[in-house]
Amino acid sequence: MTQPLDPVACAQELIRCESVTPADGGALDLLHDMLARLGFECTRLPFQDAGTDPVDNLYAERQGPAPNVCFAGHTDVVPAGDPEAWSVPPFAGALVDGQLIGRGAVDMKGAIAAWVAAVSRIPMQAGTLSLLITGDEEGPSVNGTRKVLRWLADRGIELGCCVVGEPTSGTRLGDTVKIGRRGSLNATIAVYGTQGHTAYPQHADNPLHRLAAALNALAHDPIDDGSEHFEPTRLQVTSVDVGNPATNVIPAYVTANLNVRFNDLWDSFAIERWIQDRLDRHCPRNSLAVRATGESFLSAPGPLSDALVGACEEVLGAKPELGTGGGTSDARFIKDACPVAELGLRNATAHQVDERTSVDDLYRLTDVYEAALKRLLETG
Template sequence: MELSKTVNLAKELVCIKSVTPDDNGCQDLIAKILEPYGFSIRFISSNGTKNLLAFHGTGAPLTLFLGHTDVVPTGDETTWDYPPFSGKIITKDDGKHYLYGRGSSDMKGGDAAMICAMLEYIEQKPDHKGTIGLLLTSNEEGDAVGGTPYVVEFLKKENIIPDYCIIGECSCDEVFGDSIKNGRRGDLNATIVVNGIQGHAALEQHAKNAVFEASRFISAMLDNPIDNGTQFFPPTSFQVSNISAGTGADNVIPGVCTLRCNFRWNDLQTPEKIEKHVREVAKSCGIDCTMDFREEGKPFLTKEGLLIDALKASIIEVTGITPSLGTSGGTSDGRFIRHLGTQTVEFGPVSNLIHKVNEMVCTEDLDSLTRIYVKTLEKLMK
């Protein structure tokens, strides 16, 4: 089977083990592809994070493609059907071909589509109006330290403010083309240490199980949602991502239980409001605990504009599907770009397999994604 340029590049990137924040050569490979087309290329590194910033053309408008080359860990590789960095092309029961491997969906397939779309457009219009840019970071899946927010500060200092930003993250819900994410909720993490009284498992009358206390707190949080959502955003969510307790001995009642919690918050909230809510819930239950909160990113929203109009029209032309606008799902580095005043959207493959064992992406969708990006550039860069 002959693979397209987009799928070949995505396959090559998937075969590079670039677990966050280690780029491991992905951006060097991409730079070598861009250089013959006349891109100005700059590598910006900080705190172990590598960023690639590339521009073609001059003046306005500036359309920036935004992505990341890092991937989440694979977990136990023996649970995968094939090696997770094999870049294998498989055929499923639906008769379609899929690129298999960690990062195929999130988001090396999107990276490849953005890059190949830029190059195809430049081949057609080497003297195009305005500027086409690409920003890739190796620390999107991690804490973003030294990543996109660091580069945004550089852009502000240099007065390089994109007019439009397209992010190739997975945005579609059920079928390719069904959703543009024109915003995302904010991201807030908390460490909550619940205190009990350690004791012998056979003398429960002299102890208080911290896990039971933590479970009471979790139940109370689920019974008291933070909000019910807004016109543009779903409700603020509460999730327990990690839990630890105990001494390792079977006959000891744990005196401490540590919860790692995550909140995805909408435009009704602030980190301060969420923290107040959580503390009030714990107090109402009589939970003895300490809490530490850390904001990871604010919500962002692009309600309307030329970017949404151009992208929506291009999706309809290629897929025949009219996409909805939505803000559900995870956050992205768009939260750092939007606050420059840049019209910012995410559009990429279907999101149902990201971060999972046996992650894969339909190769047909990647080729369609490339065509959509080319058409969008044609509409934006007139």
């Protein structure tokens, strides 16, 4: 067995790769080398759709007895913004007072490093282990996980279960294991009226007044009360735009944008009908364009979530909640292939200036992942 890897050193090396979507920055080369030394067969999977940036991905597998326990993650990160706003260079992987600071420290190069370090402690004969790492999670998610899963299916490679290393923890490490995610839908509304002079409103039809009534209904009509594992569906108005600089002109039309985060009582088509009904009620002339970026899903509690919960209790001394909150993740694609659950570092500084994780949390997450792997491989 090879010498176990240090998760902090691994995370530092990964952070030093400037892998802002869709750039790889050498991150997958680095992972390829680490995993090859641990006995993994690594396959690079570049994909590109017409009109999109090319994206590189990695599937690594170390064969053993079934099932195939997979870890899914992404090496791409969001831009660092103004580097002068950071206390240290954002891609230096600096250690300051027990904190690892850098873009991607928690979302999610730290979790990748912790999983690789945990795997380095697992004997090769213990079971089949794999990693599905994409460079297209923070971007449009077109040339990443979905296409890797299709590539696996085309070759008859089945995943037994999958852990996604998104930063799920809130106030303390391991307080939440996510077993599902809300769906997300963006909507653009256009309401049409009749332009006119504000002094003669009887000759015009103000679309802003009609839209105001519709938005009031959309924002305040209860959608649902939540379900067993999900909070209530939430709708937020994100913009209203009329483009009218004149103070004495009633505009001809107005647009508004909405975002809806919906639970497992709905799909995007039902949410679209719910919006359209309230729009039609107040705005006779309207159009509605929607784009769903993910459907809600639940990966029912079972052996995978039990293993993660048990590992957290064993290592951290506290039982995590099974949650479904937050934004979307690539788990929305993986759930069609196998049971999936998410567990990672604390999310408080994700995408922020001075994104950071404590060194202690990195070591403890590695221990949690190791304990979870042993449980999954023993019960497989």
